[in-house]
Amino acid sequence: MTTPAPPVPPTGPVEPVVSVEPALLARSVPPVLSVRGLGVRFRMRGGRHIAAVTDAGFDLAAGECLALVGESGCGKSVLASALLGLLPGNAQTTGSAVLDGIDLLAADERTLARTVRGRRVGLVPQSPAAHLTPVRTVRAQLEETVRELTGTRGREPHRAAEAAADRAAFPAGHLDRYPHELSGGLAQRAATALALIGDAPLLLADEPTTGLDRDLVDRTADELRRHADEGRALLLITHDLAAAERIADRVAVMYAGRIVELTDAQRFFGERGPRHPYARGLLDALPERAFTPIPGLPPELGELPAGCAFAPRCPRATDLCATTPPFTDGLACHHPRESTDESPEESPEERSDERPDESAEETVRA
Amino acid sequence: MLELRSITAGYERRAPVVRDASLTLAPGTSLGLLGPSGCGKSTLARVAALLHRPDAGTVTVDGQRATGWRHRAPRAQRTAIGVVFQQPRLSADPRLRLSELIAEPLRATGRRSDLTAHVGELARTVGLTGELLGRRPHEVSDGQLQRACLARALVLRPRWLVCDEMTAMLDASTTAALVAVVEEYRREHGAGLLAVGHDRVLLERWCDRTVRWTEITGAG
Numbered sequence: 001m002t003t004p005a006p007p008v009p010p011t012g013p014v015e016p017v018v019s020v021e022p023a024l025l026a027r028s029v030p031p032v033l034s035v036r037g038l039g040v041r042f043r044m045r046g047g048r049h050i051a052a053v054t055d056a057g058f059d060l061a062a063g064e065c066l067a068l069v070g071e072s073g074c075g076k077s078v079l080a081s082a083l084l085g086l087l088p089g090n091a092q093t094t095g096s097a098v099l100d101g102i103d104l105l106a107a108d109e110r111t112l113a114r115t116v117r118g119r120r121v122g123l124v125p126q127s128p129a130a131h132l133t134p135v136r137t138v139r140a141q142l143e144e145t146v147r148e149l150t151g152t153r154g155r156e157p158h159r160a161a162e163a164a165a166d167r168a169a170f171p172a173g174h175l176d177r178y179p180h181e182l183s184g185g186l187a188q189r190a191a192t193a194l195a196l197i198g199d200a201p202l203l204l205a206d207e208p209t210t211g212l213d214r215d216l217v218d219r220t221a222d223e224l225r226r227h228a229d230e231g232r233a234l235l236l237i238t239h240d241l242a243a244a245e246r247i248a249d250r251v252a253v254m255y256a257g258r259i260v261e262l263t264d265a266q267r268f269f270g271e272r273g274p275r276h277p278y279a280r281g282l283l284d285a286l287p288e289r290a291f292t293p294i295p296g297l298p299p300e301l302g303e304l305p306a307g308c309a310f311a312p313r314c315p316r317a318t319d320l321c322a323t324t325p326p327f328t329d330g331l332a333c334h335h336p337r338e339s340t341d342e343s344p345e346e347s348p349e350e351r352s353d354e355r356p357d358e359s360a361e362e363t364v365r366a
Numbered sequence: 367m368l369e370l371r372s373i374t375a376g377y378e379r380r381a382p383v384v385r386d387a388s389l390t391l392a393p394g395t396s397l398g399l400l401g402p403s404g405c406g407k408s409t410l411a412r413v414a415a416l417l418h419r420p421d422a423g424t425v426t427v428d429g430q431r432a433t434g435w436r437h438r439a440p441r442a443q444r445t446a447i448g449v450v451f452q453q454p455r456l457s458a459d460p461r462l463r464l465s466e467l468i469a470e471p472l473r474a475t476g477r478r479s480d481l482t483a484h485v486g487e488l489a490r491t492v493g494l495t496g497e498l499l500g501r502r503p504h505e506v507s508d509g510q511l512q513r514a515c516l517a518r519a520l521v522l523r524p525r526w527l528v529c530d531e532m533t534a535m536l537d538a539s540t541t542a543a544l545v546a547v548v549e550e551y552r553r554e555h556g557a558g559l560l561a562v563g564h565d566r567v568l569l570e571r572w573c574d575r576t577v578r579w580t581e582i583t584g585a586g
Binding site for chain 2: 070071072073183184210211212213214215216239241281282283285286287288291292293294296297
């Protein structure tokens, strides 16, 4: 597909933690992870192809949390598997995902196994109960991971395991328990402790809150945020918009394998709201908002309609939508809702202010 | 009326997970039952759906006291209650195509004659069409499978619905869509609903009335 663009060059002063549209400003710190034109296709029987991810691109900096949201089956988890090099054999990838100088898509299994998984990317799994080994205690699993990742022997793994448990707020008194003896929340922390051992600069959390009750979702999300605040980059893959709102700095909305909008979380969940009709629809489906579903079902990834994949479900679709909208200004849509639709109080000057930044981003992407 | 009176239930006699729980549901009304995970609300939902025999207490469905549970429940009582579970993967036979999955209650009760027309209509109601109905569970997403499971719960036109964390695994849009289907069915058939969950915002939006677990159990 496209040739990988270089990471965004460090320019400008250090940006404040909460700034206007940080997503659209050139970053002052080189990103931990830089994804460009990432595509994943599965080759199926009979020469069919399923385009699970198409042309995904984003940067992720240390201390930052990017939430990747979308309906189930939109390709979120495939993207995560691609970053870990865990795609099945019939997958073909394009583009690049550069982490610490290593292109995760081009790296061989040996590199991935010895230098990436656990060391550069820590995975917080969807279902901790299934991720942990049922026949061994949490302590045994932590110590094994320490030995494997650091090569240390003797007393050192013992100490490091307890330190990792402590960092994930896993109580030391429960270290000698087996996974089935833990509550859902504690099992989640045990799995997080495993992900933290290698001190990876990138944490990948794949649906970490599915099926948990609200208190536990909040606690798990807050703990992930704390790990990001300690200087890790956090990619939170979720369909739980409440969890994303709680901790994300930026939100990427994925639909039918494409990132259709990438925007600042404050804008996304705030007054102005997202611009893509699909992102609007997702938010309007929340019980605390309109509670109205988006009509229809997501398309099959094997039979994507030509042009914008959301057009068949979109209230704003026109003939123009038969052509694929390019991803510019953090958005892929022919008929976006501009914030002026809903917030007339916003001055046009503000909007024209942000344009140069956005086009700067665009040139980086192109 | 669907009445649960002083229900004590669990999996070990000495350590019941539900103690002395009571609730009453009038026809056509909906009740949301809120509780944290592990409190025993799913067990109570199973008792209400006649799927788990309580150690003590009585369940009365439309004035008739339940005496048998699971397959021992009289068919008229059993089929008066439709159930949707939290995890569609665990509650769908992996060998059945979605159309067969939806039709299974009709087959099981010997009402094959209703089959084709009724299943097709219901499938459309829950948003499943054409080619999807010919697939097996591993070929569809969680959301699509849960849509089929909801259609299965409605296929015998139950007077009562028990939804145990029906939407916990689903995204916001699918959640809103399934809740809309349930509400449409209830408007049309006047069915009563017991919705069990931990999401206060959702249940308060969805149901006429919500109660907390502690309000209906002996402890509260």
